Amino acid sequence: MPKPINVNSYGKxxxxxxxxxxxxxxxxxxxxxxxxAIILAILGTVCTLVGPNLLSEITDIVTDGTNYAxxxxxxxxxQNFNSGLYELIISQDSSNEYYDxxxxxxxxxxxxxxxxxxxxxxxxxxxxxxxxxxxxAKVNLVKITKIAVTLIILYSLGVVFNYMQGFIMSGVSQQIxxxxxxDITKKINKLPLNYFxxxxxGDTLSxxxxxxxxxxxxxxxxxxxxxxxxxxxxxxxxxxxxxxYIMAFSAIxxxxxxxxxxxxxxxxxxxxxxxxxxxxxxxxxVVEESYSGHDIISVYNAEKEFDKKFDDVNKLLYVSNWKxxxxxxxxxxxMAFMGNFGYVVVCVVGAVLLINNFPGVSVGTITAFMIYIxxxxxxxxxxxxAMTNIQSAAAGSERVFDFLDQSEMDDESDIKLAxxxxxxxxxxxxxxxxxxxxxxxxxxxxxxxxxxQKIAIVGSTGxxxxxxxNLLMRFYEITKGKIKIDGIETNKITRDNVxxxxxxxxxxxxxFEGSIKENLIFNTENVTDEQIVNACKACGIDYFIRTLxxxxxxxxxxxxxxxxxxxxxxxxxxxxxxxxxxxxxxEATSSVDTRSEEYIQKAMDKLTKSRTSFIIxxxxxxxxxxxxIIYMKDGTIAESGKHxxxxxxxxxxxxLYNSQFQS
Ligand SMILES: Nc1ncnc2c1ncn2[C@@H]1O[C@H](COP(=O)(O)OP(=O)(O)O)[C@@H](O)[C@H]1O
Ligand SMILES: [Mg+2]
Numbered sequence: 001m002p003k004p005i006n007v008n009s010y011g012k013x014x015x016x017x018x019x020x021x022x023x024x025x026x027x028x029x030x031x032x033x034x035x036x037a038i039i040l041a042i043l044g045t046v047c048t049l050v051g052p053n054l055l056s057e058i059t060d061i062v063t064d065g066t067n068y069a070x071x072x073x074x075x076x077x078x079q080n081f082n083s084g085l086y087e088l089i090i091s092q093d094s095s096n097e098y099y100d101x102x103x104x105x106x107x108x109x110x111x112x113x114x115x116x117x118x119x120x121x122x123x124x125x126x127x128x129x130x131x132x133x134x135x136x137a138k139v140n141l142v143k144i145t146k147i148a149v150t151l152i153i154l155y156s157l158g159v160v161f162n163y164m165q166g167f168i169m170s171g172v173s174q175q176i177x178x179x180x181x182x183d184i185t186k187k188i189n190k191l192p193l194n195y196f197x198x199x200x201x202g203d204t205l206s207x208x209x210x211x212x213x214x215x216x217x218x219x220x221x222x223x224x225x226x227x228x229x230x231x232x233x234x235x236x237x238x239x240x241x242x243x244x245y246i247m248a249f250s251a252i253x254x255x256x257x258x259x260x261x262x263x264x265x266x267x268x269x270x271x272x273x274x275x276x277x278x279x280x281x282x283x284x285x286v287v288e289e290s291y292s293g294h295d296i297i298s299v300y301n302a303e304k305e306f307d308k309k310f311d312d313v314n315k316l317l318y319v320s321n322w323k324x325x326x327x328x329x330x331x332x333x334x335m336a337f338m339g340n341f342g343y344v345v346v347c348v349v350g351a352v353l354l355i356n357n358f359p360g361v362s363v364g365t366i367t368a369f370m371i372y373i374x375x376x377x378x379x380x381x382x383x384x385x386a387m388t389n390i391q392s393a394a395a396g397s398e399r400v401f402d403f404l405d406q407s408e409m410d411d412e413s414d415i416k417l418a419x420x421x422x423x424x425x426x427x428x429x430x431x432x433x434x435x436x437x438x439x440x441x442x443x444x445x446x447x448x449x450x451x452x453q454k455i456a457i458v459g460s461t462g463x464x465x466x467x468x469x470n471l472l473m474r475f476y477e478i479t480k481g482k483i484k485i486d487g488i489e490t491n492k493i494t495r496d497n498v499x500x501x502x503x504x505x506x507x508x509x510x511x512f513e514g515s516i517k518e519n520l521i522f523n524t525e526n527v528t529d530e531q532i533v534n535a536c537k538a539c540g541i542d543y544f545i546r547t548l549x550x551x552x553x554x555x556x557x558x559x560x561x562x563x564x565x566x567x568x569x570x571x572x573x574x575x576x577x578x579x580x581x582x583x584x585x586x587e588a589t590s591s592v593d594t595r596s597e598e599y600i601q602k603a604m605d606k607l608t609k610s611r612t613s614f615i616i617x618x619x620x621x622x623x624x625x626x627x628x629i630i631y632m633k634d635g636t637i638a639e640s641g642k643h644x645x646x647x648x649x650x651x652x653x654x655x656l657y658n659s660q661f662q663s
Pocket of ligand 1: 197435436441459460461462463464465466467468
């Protein structure tokens, strides 16, 4: 049966808001913690944002304290200092004790803010006076220390807030994925087999692993990242405007130009990234094909062709990889350029404003802007990243919820009726069934089986033999009619109850990773070693098991090489150990040789004795002694009766039997 691959696997969500809303119902329980984490993220970001302000203050104190120069005309000077000092400087008296020959200026200590600062007064040619507060002056270290300590405290708090935020969020996201995984696993047990017929296993597996993981990752990082990025972005933006709107506009302009450049390159490289993904997929396909089909490729001498196929795809992948890597390699330098370009713009504009005495602009302002511009550009890529992550999480949750929304088998919790001591009368009454409602596979199927009878079902492939068994086991619900066990309809008791009544051996053997003994016991309780050995002896597999390195304790895994036939014998032995009141064997002996089959035949005769059993077999010699043989064709019984009766009838069964007899 071809299973459709979910094409929308990793694409965009079809209904973003709906999936996010649904996801929110999982967050609700942890909402308190999420809010705390978001508040912590906000606090942490605010701590970071305040930093540049304080750094700006430090810079100003340092520049104020060192060289600071200003030009005064006569009236300004007289206002700021006094006329006596003005007269002295105008006099240019070289004999004055404060006159400095080398610089042709007066070096006079004056008191500023209670501190003595050596200040140079120099007469310019146009009559104004150039005043330089000299570098001998003291920087206000006390003030700086205070600010520095505040900064350290703020930054430390920022680290603590961010750590706590991360700690809480990772806890919450693990809780959410745990809940999702639990829900999915519970769901799997409630799904009708029908679901698995129409969905590939890989798809379902990928929901449990990849999709849940994507959701987890997004919660873990993106949510709080997004919050801090947005705050950092708008915070730095508004703080820039608070400091100086001209510089703010130039900074935004610079970033905008850089951003345009980046978008341009992104657009160009996108094509190659897509190609890269596609080629990678193709390469995987070829590798998988040649790996899984290794035998066939060797048998048909197709190695050369596969080599060529691989080479072609490999070459394509190389080219697209190379190009996308080249372009993304350019990305980092450009990003760096963008940041530096912003610095330059802010510095130049700031310097121009500073020289023109623009109110409120100081060296400290420029320092602050250089940091703000980084705070401003950095969140842009973070926001973009977080948005993509959230989008894939939405796509992932859409798939998860789609799965969780699949219609389930009917709830059976209020079913009280149970069959415990079964006699084994089975009745099919007018049964109709189709895997799809528009195509009936089983049509008007009627069969009455008495307790202890051995029923053989034969017929060509696709006649509906396995389907009958599936219906008997209630793996699928019948469309019309009734199936009764001991007179009770099977849909009036629980599925578990039905399953408990039957032992089943199928053509597809199912063994799990574990010791042989564990595989044999599987779900049966109170099994003694003696019972196990007896069952294996009956199936003729005891000797083989003893030759294995650890006997019954040998671990079965991918490395244990046992043949298909041996696997089948193990599952038959398992059914014997299970000792259920009724038995179903669906082509159970199709992959064992005729000698082993004889063994099993004997074992099976013991097994089926006084047990109602349904045996589907291809080799008719094995079912000759059945109480009733039914020959199926297109979902109905074409012929039925005992072996000899059917042979005498000389119909389809006789023809099939004779054809096997001749070969
Ligand atoms: N899981 C399924 N979903 C849809 N159709 C199915 C499924 N299993 C079997 N069929 C179809 O039902 C018909 C009977 O199949 P089956 O009972 O397995 O035949 P048999 O066991 O006699 O070889 C076939 O035409 C087959 O294609
Ligand atoms: Mg079959």
